[in-house]
């Protein structure tokens with residue numbers, strides 16, 4: 001039985017949390033698992049791990065945002081020292097996890113489903129773990145711009161999984177409601193549960209710091225009701241903070257999805273392609289809230305997080321792990337059983353099998369599950385869809401998963417988009433209930449990646465067309481300008497010659513009288529009736545004019561020299 005009962009409002013089909021008294025709004029779909037497998041690790045206190053032989057610290061904090069390396073190979077660094085400068089508006093700084101020597105800067109495997117490598121520092125620890133002098137935040141607690149810049153330099157990114165830069169959210173003020181996400185709805189994962197039990201005061205302090213930074217009027221801390229100890233600890237920590245309310249929400253997957261949590265707590269439905277900040281709401285994970293407080297108060301950059309080590313292991317539990325810790329060394333900490341055949345990163349619903357164990361722990365790495373055939377048997381073979389319709393009612397995004405599947409399979413991507421493919425949050429609820437064992441999410445991911453690829457190709461073709469049209473326009477413009485320059489030059493030459501001719505006629509010396517006289521046909525010759533004599537007179541006059549013109553030109557400097 002739950003630690004308290006839920007009251008149902010029949011009029012609006014909404015729930016009321018009897019402890020906080022807050023109205024809770026219904027959300028669609030979701031799955032209540034028969035076993036959440038939280039008990040394997042939830043009651044074990046968080047421990048530290050042994051220092052590994054090396055750290056691989058990536059400069060890419062999440063698939064989209066990166067940092068620029070600023071330390072040379074061979075340099076000695078100390079714990080907390082900045083080694084990567086944020087790039088662009090959304091990049092966040094990267095810091096050394098311990099003291100040691102930078103041995104390499106190169107591409108290393110990453111914990112990404114693609115297995116693609118990323119630029120990273122290879123750091124060899126010296127075992128001293130010497131730290132730099134911390135520099136806490138010294139500005140006003142409501143100075144949004146300064147806090148945003150400070151968090152960017154402290155390497156703050158979301159610890160819930162997506163590692164979205166925290167400072168970018170802080171910039172999204174003004175905000176009415178700040179939500180702290182303690183729902184942690186996926187089976188097996190308990191890192192947030194343990195953090196709330198052991199560090200509730202720091203999480204609440206971080207929530208208050210963030211609320212001040214974004215000028216939020218209220219703070220809601222949403223926790224699934226299968227974590228009664230965490231709820232109690234957070235309520236005790238929030239007791240003296242009037243604007244902070246701890247709200248217990250029904251345990252259902254994916255209640256911890258950002259959009260689902262916002263809808264459950266506020267009734268606001270954030271449409272696809274929009275940010276929650278547009279609706280006056282911001283969401284931060286509980287781990288991020290604690291890290292924000294540690295950064296502002298203690299000057300501690302984000303270099304470590306809690307990771308759940310669970311599954312087929314003799315020593316499961318939650319551990320403090322520094323960013324860059326190689327997974328191959330970390331999994332030894334939980335003493336995996338011999339039957340383990342692969343390791344999953346994240347929960348069983350949204351996680352994936354780690355392609356390369358040499359990859360490091362990142363800011364968004366919340367859980368490693370040692371998977372064995374007993375715990376995670378291979379899925380039965382995929383069967384044809386029997387159109388049972390079981391996938392639709394569990395979809396939290398109110399989609400038609402069967403239709404999306406058919407369109408993706410038939411490569412009718414336009415139709416898939418018409419059926420709101422991009423509203424799919426890839427929660428996996430539909431695939432979980434499908435009796436035909438169709439890996440539906442794989443089809444959606446395939447369709448999305450094909451559409452993105454085509455969009456990229458289309459965008460490239462449009463850019464090429466625009467470049468071609470601009471080149472034609474430039475050539476035409478240059479041709480017209482050249483013709484205009486030639487016409488202007490010809491007109492100028494004509495004008496100058498006419499002016500010269502006029503000047504030479506008005507300034508002619510007396511000696512020129514002969515030539516003038518020579519250039520004009522004699523009246524006697526023109527007055528004669530003899531046609532031969534008249535023609536001869538006209539020819540002589542023309543020749544005389546030509547001689548006079550040549551003489552005049554010989555006395556002028558050339559046009560080329562004048563220019």
Ligand code: SF4
Pocket residue numbers: 384385386387388389390391392401402405430433434435436437438
């Ligand atoms: S649950 Fe599976 S079999 Fe049933 S309609 Fe959906 S895709 Fe088809």
Ligand code: SF4
Pocket residue numbers: 394395396397398399400401404423424425426427428429430431440441444
């Ligand atoms: S994976 Fe997508 S389609 Fe399937 S239930 Fe989740 S949101 Fe709906």
